[in-house]
Amino acid sequence: MKFINSAIVLTLTWACAALPPAAAGPAQATTLPSAPPAKTTAAAEPKALPAPSSAAQQLYASAKGDILQVRSLLKGGRTQSSVGSGFLIGTSNLVVTNYHVVSQFALDPDTYVGEWVDTAGKRGNVELLAVDVLHDLAVLRVSRNGTGFFRLPEPLAALTQGQYLYSMGNPLDLGFAISEGAYNGVITRSFYDQLMFTGPINSGMSGGPSVTVDGAVAGVNVSKRLDGELVSFLVPARYAQQLLQRVAQQAKPPKDFTGVVAEQLLSHQRALVDRLLATPLTLKPMGPYQVPVRESEQMRCWGRSVNKTEQSFTVDDTSCSMESAIFISSSLQTGQIGIRHQFLRSTGLDTLRFAQLAGSSFKNEHFGTGKSSSMTGPKCTEQFVKNRSLPLRAVLCVRAYRKFDGLYDFALLTASTDSGQMSLQSRFDAHGVSYPNGLRLGRAFLDALARGAKP
Template sequence: MMSIHSFLCRLALCCAALAGASAHAQVAAAAPPAAHAEPVSRDAQRAYESAREKLVQIRTLVRNTNAQSSVGSGFFVSSNGLILTNFHVASQLALEPERYRGVYVPVDGKQAEVELLGFDVLHDLALLRVKEAGASTPALAFRDPQHALARGERLYSLGNPLDIGFAVTEGTYNGLVQRSFYPRIFFGGAINPGMSGGPVLDEGGEVIGVNVSKRLDGELLSFLVPAEFAQALLARAATLAPITSSAQAEVTRQLLLHQQAMTQRFTTTPFKAQLFHGYSLPVPEDAMARCWGRARDADLKSYEMDSTNCQLDSQLFAGKVTTGFIRMRHVAYDAPKLGALRFAALYGKHFQNERFIATPNPQGTASECTERYVDRGGMPMRAVVCMLAYRKLRGLYDMSVVVTSLNQPTQGVRGRMDAYGVDFDNGLKLAAYYVDAFKWEATP
């Protein structure tokens, strides 16, 4: 999905790039032509032509003005006008149908209204239907699940990137993404804003996945929702009545299922111990979360400080909030050169720099916090737990817990865990599980 603001910014960059390219072309015009022109990709050409009549752009319009609010892609999956796309493309139709309406635009440019039948927040999928179904629509077929994909298999992603026209990009299948909470296909190809919800085909023209996202810090690192989840949504929602009022309750129900599964998996997977000068810090297993460490150069500072950051790859898009994941950070200090008083001042200042949302915002209430002093096997610790309630997604909270050790005069550890989109009981359960995992293991 791509907002109008993002489109204008990208358009400005594209125009500047085109101007530079034009000047370069004038200089290069006198050069002799290349000996061999790059051949047309017959496979990509065939994939596009086979899917051309089944591709659509999905537009969300403001009802009062008909102004375009967002765009994405989609594709027909049945002859009676059913269209698959991403939930994040159609989320405004689910959450604010009184303010927004949806239309689809095929390759011939003739737009028509669509209605939302169902959605799957956990896998970022939505099922639409042409509102005034007429003639039979051509549809893409799904690849047989028994026909497994092979690593390196050629794939073709289709959609309408940056709202500039339908396109096809080639890439390869690279297996499933490691550590992803829900299965995601690692696609070695380009997916750009506006292509969300478009189909990805194999060389036989069958759907193997749905465009969903990409990494902004790399090249050709894109991700697809496996086709099996799209097929499940189609089977479940094809005959449902259209959604005409806010579906906040259904979004909340799905998020509550997710947070229960996330909490269960997190609290039943033992931490691995990260040792630092007698402290044992809880770090998720490699299969659970991706972690990164950083150390401060002790030769340039009067104290040593090592940090570790971890995050579960389980984020879910829920309209105006991204939720459903856990993030952790540990900082360990060793400062024998400072002495006890100077270390206490530094340690306390860093603890005070931990920030929580203190004022109400459109999506959540102000944080409510409580502070306790706890003992972990002879290691006294200060612990602060804060919770923020979602205003519209009732029953969901963001929880933060910050702990700091108090047992050594010039050494210490500070830990923080943030859990986004959990119910109250699971928030407390996660906080207790995290705090209980800290240990002091130095020998006398």
């Protein structure tokens, strides 16, 4: 079955290694016109770029000594693989950045190593001290100290909607820069709080600071929307403050960050499942059926109906998905729940032809393969079951995470078997949950499907 893709278009603001841009063509010789050029209208006259504000100039001049580029390099040959940004805290040698900036050498230290470069061109190796994968943060130790510009004092600066913020980093590996924008509140559609920054944050600026006009750290650059203009996001400064406190309390950094990430993901899935099942799933009508959905600040639902006169059947779709995911690596994001329903009804097909249509739709689902370096192949079981009011064909597929013990992806696919002229086909996906919690979620979804009025 095919559904609307309602996922948001979001990119993390780091830069991965890519082919260099094509060389520019040769410069053309400049020739003087034989006559004065025709007068252009005001609309056609080129507009000069606005000069940076004096506040931005002063902030950058004061802060540039403590802004760093954080690079992930291949150990063999020291070839650059990805780049992001970071900033020194106070006069210490501790650097705050994003987890996704350091994820390569956090999870695969035998292949990758981290390096810092400052605005003066000095560089050195980094030591990873702590990660917070749920809030996309990391703390590094480097071989130089800060000047004291960036601080995270108690209490943190209070923000008001509309106030100016200034984001710093190294966009697209072109050089260090500062951009201006406005704070526009806390995003509630993410499972964990993020701040909306209405200003430009480009690839390579991940992990850089966003500060108020007086230099107080408001948040850490993390991502932006690709389907909008100047819709960017920051990790609130309080999460960086909490991670630094954990660093101060630990005797030494972990030897294996894969285990640390696994523990944090297991903690996340417990909170996610408990919140999802704290109240019964909402039931929505689709034809004669009642289907479970979860509409909340973290999940959004979309629907559509296809009812063309030239077709001999109709299709109604409903799709609900979370608008945020947890970044683990460039090939793996997790921590999401998805719910999809499709209702097919015959308007001119006989029972055999409609059964072929419904069967083809049911077989159209994909559960992954065993070729993934992150996940095992799916193990599936199929049964004909009946809940309180509805007989169903059900397929349950489970995949395990190769590096993170105790985490699984669950997919439950069902199709009603009570009518030869109608078919309700549903799918529930839970990414990055424990085995017991995956079964809990699947049972709750299966029990909620119904035919008839709401119970």
